[in-house]
Amino acid sequence: MAIDNRQPTSICLINQKGGCGKSSTCFHLAGAFAAMGHRVLLVDADPQGSISQAFFGSDAVEQMPAWETLAALFDDRCNHIDPYSLIRQTHVDGIYVLPANQHLATYNAPCPEQGGVMQFALRDFLEPLTSFGVVLFDCPPNLYQCSWNAMIAAKFVLIPIPPEDFGTQGIRAVHQAVANARVLNPSLRRLGHLITRSDRRMLVHRAYESRLRDLYGELVLHTTIPELSAFKVALACRQPVQMHAAKSAAAERTRELVDEIVARIQNRKLQKEAA
Numbered sequence: 001m002a003i004d005n006r007q008p009t010s011i012c013l014i015n016q017k018g019g020c021g022k023s024s025t026c027f028h029l030a031g032a033f034a035a036m037g038h039r040v041l042l043v044d045a046d047p048q049g050s051i052s053q054a055f056f057g058s059d060a061v062e063q064m065p066a067w068e069t070l071a072a073l074f075d076d077r078c079n080h081i082d083p084y085s086l087i088r089q090t091h092v093d094g095i096y097v098l099p100a101n102q103h104l105a106t107y108n109a110p111c112p113e114q115g116g117v118m119q120f121a122l123r124d125f126l127e128p129l130t131s132f133g134v135v136l137f138d139c140p141p142n143l144y145q146c147s148w149n150a151m152i153a154a155k156f157v158l159i160p161i162p163p164e165d166f167g168t169q170g171i172r173a174v175h176q177a178v179a180n181a182r183v184l185n186p187s188l189r190r191l192g193h194l195i196t197r198s199d200r201r202m203l204v205h206r207a208y209e210s211r212l213r214d215l216y217g218e219l220v221l222h223t224t225i226p227e228l229s230a231f232k233v234a235l236a237c238r239q240p241v242q243m244h245a246a247k248s249a250a251a252e253r254t255r256e257l258v259d260e261i262v263a264r265i266q267n268r269k270l271q272k273e274a275a
């Protein structure tokens, strides 16, 4: 199913906490979108380089010079570099990666609004790249320059939340950051909160989920991502679960997530809703 034939669908996964499944969801979502025939670009906007390592291995990623990674977009000395040369094809059909590693950390400064033209580095880089149907941004566990750049460049924000630490304070900070980013990127919309790493056998997870749904209503995606070893095993084999175990519950749930994301994007009401 085409989402929009004219422009790539770009989604950034944001949460200021680590370990909530941003990178894992990005990785497996990319597989599900690619299996549907979309050409997917994964933008690794995290100096931890999780997405890059998932595809290329940690040694290779650590050794990448800054000018072969996303860090080049922030470095004036790299102006002469052909932006297309930064994008790497992966071993998975239909998935491409703009890699990152430790070199990006220098540029991931707090107070991103003071970043001047740097705030638009990702947006300007991605604008001419119309051959991708889907662009997914994996962000670091903070709301600094890299997450800010992703929100300025993307059309949608997906907020993964594990159903444990209630942390509404943290959620409010994410919503505030989205609202701030909309000043520079008025078309940015919240796709919603995605409950990740959920184990419904645990009372605390069920209670958290229902509280979250009471608080945020339709802003919480109906689909949840369960804690399943199939996600980890596939990642260890450097394959999105859709490619590694297409019939698994993990792959099925990821396809359901894609369907819900596509339905939400196509819902014109959502597109008109102010974030």
Ligand SMILES: Nc1ncnc2c1ncn2[C@@H]1O[C@H](COP(=O)(O)OP(=O)(O)O)[C@@H](O)[C@H]1O
Pocket: 017, 018, 019, 020, 021, 022, 023, 024, 025, 050, 141, 196, 197, 198, 225, 226, 227, 228, 229, 231, 232, 235
């Ligand atoms: N749904 C899941 N089921 C099982 N393991 C998961 C799931 N989501 C994330 N993980 C694992 O939890 C750890 C942290 O997830 P990660 O995606 O790296 O979080 P983040 O990017 O938000 O810091 C990783 O080892 C990842 O493989």
Ligand SMILES: [Mg+2]
Pocket: 022, 023, 024, 046, 048, 050, 138, 139, 140
């Ligand atoms: Mg991560």
